[in-house]
Amino acid sequence: MKKKKEKQVRENRVREKRDGTRILLFTGKGGVGKTSVSAATAVRAAEMGLGTLVVSTDAAHSLADSFDRPIGPEPVLIDKNLWGQEIDVNEQIAKNWGPIHNFFMKFLRKRGFDAIIADELAILPGMEEVFSLLEIRDHALDERFDLIVIDCAPTGDTARLLAIPDIARWYMERIFKIERAVVKRIRPMAERLLDTPLPTDDVYEAMEKLFYRIMEIKELLVDRERTSIRMVLNPEKMVIKEAQRAYTFLSLFDFGIDAVVVNRLLPDEITDPYYGKWREIQAEHLETIRRSFEPLPIMTSRLWDQEIVGCSLLSQLAAEIYQDRNPADVFFHGRPVSITPDNGRYVLELPVPFADRSELETWIHGDELVVRYKNYKRNLILPRSLANLELVKAELTGKSLRLTFGGQDHVEEA
Numbered sequence: 022m023k024k025k026k027e028k029q030v031r032e033n034r035v036r037e038k039r040d041g042t043r044i045l046l047f048t049g050k051g052g053v054g055k056t057s058v059s060a061a062t063a064v065r066a067a068e069m070g071l072g073t074l075v076v077s078t079d080a081a082h083s084l085a086d087s088f089d090r091p092i093g094p095e096p097v098l099i100d101k102n103l104w105g106q107e108i109d110v111n112e113q114i115a116k117n118w119g120p121i122h123n124f125f126m127k128f129l130r131k132r133g134f135d136a137i138i139a140d141e142l143a144i145l146p147g148m149e150e151v152f153s154l155l156e157i158r159d160h161a162l163d164e165r166f167d168l169i170v171i172d173c174a175p176t177g178d179t180a181r182l183l184a185i186p187d188i189a190r191w192y193m194e195r196i197f198k199i200e201r202a203v204v205k206r207i208r209p210m211a212e213r214l215l216d217t218p219l220p221t222d223d224v225y226e227a228m229e230k231l232f233y234r235i236m237e238i239k240e241l242l243v244d245r246e247r248t249s250i251r252m253v254l255n256p257e258k259m260v261i262k263e264a265q266r267a268y269t270f271l272s273l274f275d276f277g278i279d280a281v282v283v284n285r286l287l288p289d290e291i292t293d294p295y296y297g298k299w300r301e302i303q304a305e306h307l308e309t310i311r312r313s314f315e316p317l318p319i320m321t322s323r324l325w326d327q328e329i330v331g332c333s334l335l336s337q338l339a340a341e342i343y344q345d346r347n348p349a350d351v352f353f354h355g356r357p358v359s360i361t362p363d364n365g366r367y368v369l370e371l372p373v374p375f376a377d378r379s380e381l382e383t384w385i386h387g388d389e390l391v392v393r394y395k396n397y398k399r400n401l402i403l404p405r406s407l408a409n410l411e412l413v414k415a416e417l418t419g420k421s422l423r424l425t426f427g428g429q430d431h432v433e434e435a
């Protein structure tokens with residue numbers, strides 16, 4: 022009887038998980054085709070019957086251009102099963118930031134800033150990202166949509182966006198409670214002495230609520246069955262370099278990357294010799310992309326002879342990319358690279374298809390890690406935190422290569 026009940030609970034849990042809103046995030050360098058690929062993915066999912074929302078977190082929205090129709094700060098119906106939204110920071114501020122914003126305003130006014138400047142300054146850098154996250158959290162939790170496709174701002178901002186929950190957690194655990202307790206004690210005297218308002222309890226309460234909501238998002242985002250990040254790139258040197266960097270950065274934060282989309286490949290029907298050299302260059306870059314991101318699936322789309330605007334063309338773009346696959350599937354389940362802190366060192370683990378240590382070579386060139394084994398070559402751009410450390414150990418353990426970074430002997434000291 023007990024066993025049966027346990028099985029039921031387990032099945033319910035699996036069902037809950039499967040039924041939860043799926044989230045896809047598209048990231049990449051400026052101009053590579055993120056908005057087009059996000060919109061195409063959403064169109065395709067909606068055609069397959071999934072209630073889909075495509076939302077842009079980039080302040081310079083271009084979803085409306087991609088669909089060639091106005092899209093507002095609330096989800097608007099674009100087509101059957103398909104909604105679009107361009108998040109408006111000002112609206113989000115009014116919704117989430119009320120007491121905190123008022124406090125900052127009061128504080129800045131008291132310091133002599135005029136009302137308009139105080140209003141501008143009370144919006145802190147990074148808040149656009151924070152509010153985008155909150156909106157996505159709300160949508161994911163109310164389960165109105167089966168799928169949320171997020172068209173992100175260019176890579177750097179996406180990295181910032183995804184780091185926010187960790188920063189919030191750090192602040193809440195290390196600073197917030199102490200600061201709140203101290204301010205409570207010293208407020209009556211300090212306000213008189215400093216002639217400056219200090220945050221009151223309702224401000225702290227609003228902040229606490231906000232931080233907890235942000236922290237919840239991390240759980241949604243690192244759940245690999247729910248959230249996948251897809252990297253969009255073009256076969257160009259600078260674009261690849263940025264994607265490689267993003268790849269290790271995202272792995273450091275343990276986000277699930279499940280595919281790479283290479284957009285703007287020269288199509289086979291172009292035989293003009295003018296493009297011959299370009300074709301060679303692209304083939305080389307495609308090889309680098311394979312070496313950098315395998316075993317992630319790599320999907321491609323060609324350079325079109327026109328702009329890709331409107332549902333019908335977007336649907337064709339999605340057919341090229343996904344062929345007969347469902348874009349909402351998780352295309353890769355494992356961790357292609359994992360980076361874990363270990364007593365002051367970092368351990369980078371890569372699954373590798375070989376077991377013989379003798380022909381393995383690893384070296385670091387600038388911020389690039391190269392692993393070579395016979396014909397196999399793998400390039401990874403290291404995140405800054407690792408590139409500055411020495412590679413102290415390289416071991417093969419079963420099916421993976423374990424690289425330990427960190428010059429100091431923290432392990433022995435601990």
Ligand SMILES: Nc1ncnc2c1ncn2[C@@H]1O[C@H](COP(=O)(O)OP(=O)(O)OP(=O)(O)O)[C@@H](O)[C@H]1O
Nearest residue numbers: 051052053054055056057285323324325327328329
């Ligand atoms: N495969 C393609 N062939 C031809 N044109 C394309 C292709 N992919 C995208 N485009 C066009 O390139 C332009 C830029 O694409 P898009 O807006 O999707 O890039 P983005 O990465 O979102 O840019 P941003 O970083 O500015 O947000 C658009 O006009 C789009 O129609």
Ligand SMILES: [Mg+2]
Nearest residue numbers: 055056079083
């Ligand atoms: Mg865009």
